[in-house]
Amino acid sequence: MIRVAIVGVGNISRLHFEGYLTFPERCKVVALADILPERAQEGITHHNLTGARAFSSHTQMLAEMAGEIDLVSICTPPYCHAQIAIDCLKAGCNVLVEKPMAASLEECDAMLAAEKESGKILSVVAQNRFRDPIQAVKKVLDAQLIGRVLHAQVDSFWWRGHSYYDLWWRGRWDKEGGGCTLNHAVHHIDMLMWMMGLPDKVTAVLSNAAHDNSEVEDISIAVLQYPQGALAQITSSVIHHGEEQQLIFQGEKARVSAPWKVSASISQPNGFPIRNEAFEKELDDFVASLPTLKYIGHTGQIENVLTAVETKGRPAIDGVSGRATIEMITAIFKAGSTHTAVSLPLAKDDAFYTVEGILKNTPRFFMKTTSLETLGGDITVGSDYKMKL
Structure with missing residues (x-):
């Protein structure tokens, strides 16, 4: 049984929950971390994650549970992808990080170095x-x-x-x-x-x-x-x-x-x-x-990553692809x-x-004038590429 943690419980995390919950015989979500700890707790309640724990940071989660986590999904804003991924890899966890892999090539290279040193898997979301x-x-x-x-x-x-x-x-x-x-x-x-x-x-x-x-x-x-x-x-x-x-x-x-x-x-x-x-x-x-x-989108990629963890193989989409x-x-x-x-x-x-x-x-086109903690409403995640234009 692969023990999974999700860091960042915002909009995109729902597709990770959906993917992992498709395979209850292969994996179990055991921890959620979010800078809004109530959102992590809401994720546990909403998805009925019996026994899962909520944390206010990935560092707190790793300090208390690193030995109980096999795979971490990173669903945070891009600027912190690299540090979270590196910390998780160094703690002995495999990592699936949302797109984009990181904010710079330097960060990508640091992530790849951490993967090599840890012997764990780093996969970058490219669900299409x-x-x-x-x-x-x-x-x-x-x-x-x-x-x-x-x-x-x-x-x-x-x-x-x-x-x-x-x-x-x-x-x-x-x-x-x-x-x-x-x-x-x-x-x-x-x-x-x-x-x-x-x-x-x-x-x-x-x-x-x-x-x-x-x-x-x-x-x-x-x-x-x-x-x-x-x-x-x-x-x-x-x-x-x-x-x-x-x-x-x-x-x-x-x-x-x-x-x-x-x-x-x-x-x-x-x-x-x-x-x-x-x-x-x-x-x-x-x-x-x-x-x-058999499985498409995020669920398809999550199934591929689960297989890589189980077999100690390579995921279809690795950090080298993400860096390119x-x-x-x-x-x-x-x-x-x-x-x-x-x-x-x-x-x-x-x-x-x-x-x-x-x-x-890089240019600053305009000054950012508003900074809200959350936004309501549904999100769109792109085409299924099935319909002809």
Whole structure:
């Protein structure tokens, strides 16, 4: 029986509770920690966690229960991910940390060093990899069915009202670590890195178009240059009504996307296209033949992490993957802040490698004017990628 603790009992924690409670024969939530201890106690009561204990900090929890905890889910604001993860790993606990992995590459490297030293597992939440439409596109690309990818389009479209940034830690570079690029598009950037890897060069523009109570960007547009001339574009936004989200890959032979859509062209003698319906059917049939996932989203990733803990194996999404996503986001911040093209990989002496460097070199679009302890209402967690746009 894997003994689980959850640190941070805010909105996103409900998906972790849901995941762990799906497997009562394999794991048990034994501790909750939150800076609002009453919220931790409410979590115990609401989920009927018999015997679980509530704490006001992860340090108190580790001091009293480290030997009774096998796995810690970290669901706190980004600025404290690294320290909590490092403390838990050093205390002998495996760690599943919410996105984004950390606020800087320096912190990511410290987390990876702690993982190596401890011999435990560090996994970073990227739950959309555990969705059938995303798996389908990945398998099509890995099989090179559409040939070399020539262009990728990533639309990380979200919408957040003005009051979204009234929460105490949001809208601040020193607490949130960035805006929509880090905390919303992180999902789609992770998927792009998983499918295509890091590019050679990045250019970007950052802006805040609609949230004058926030220091950070609410939209960014980046262009990525890959070897052999391939390009990718990433739009990260919290100003798009409808929240349509998609990843499109234009290959030599066809276009595929999540949500699933396929289009293939062949050339007439004059170079103009005609539709290749036979190849479109071949791709549709390939995707239709793929097995479906038993568990999806957070529950799918949690099941994978539980298996890794049980077997002493590696999780599907590890800290190295999480770091690659942060490197891409850091490059976007650097390119947009300095108005220059940024080459990858970033070196450890780069001005944007540390939190201090990011705070020094990024723009403050507006002054944060409100700092509320909590906000009410439901949250949205993104597309299921099943419906065609």
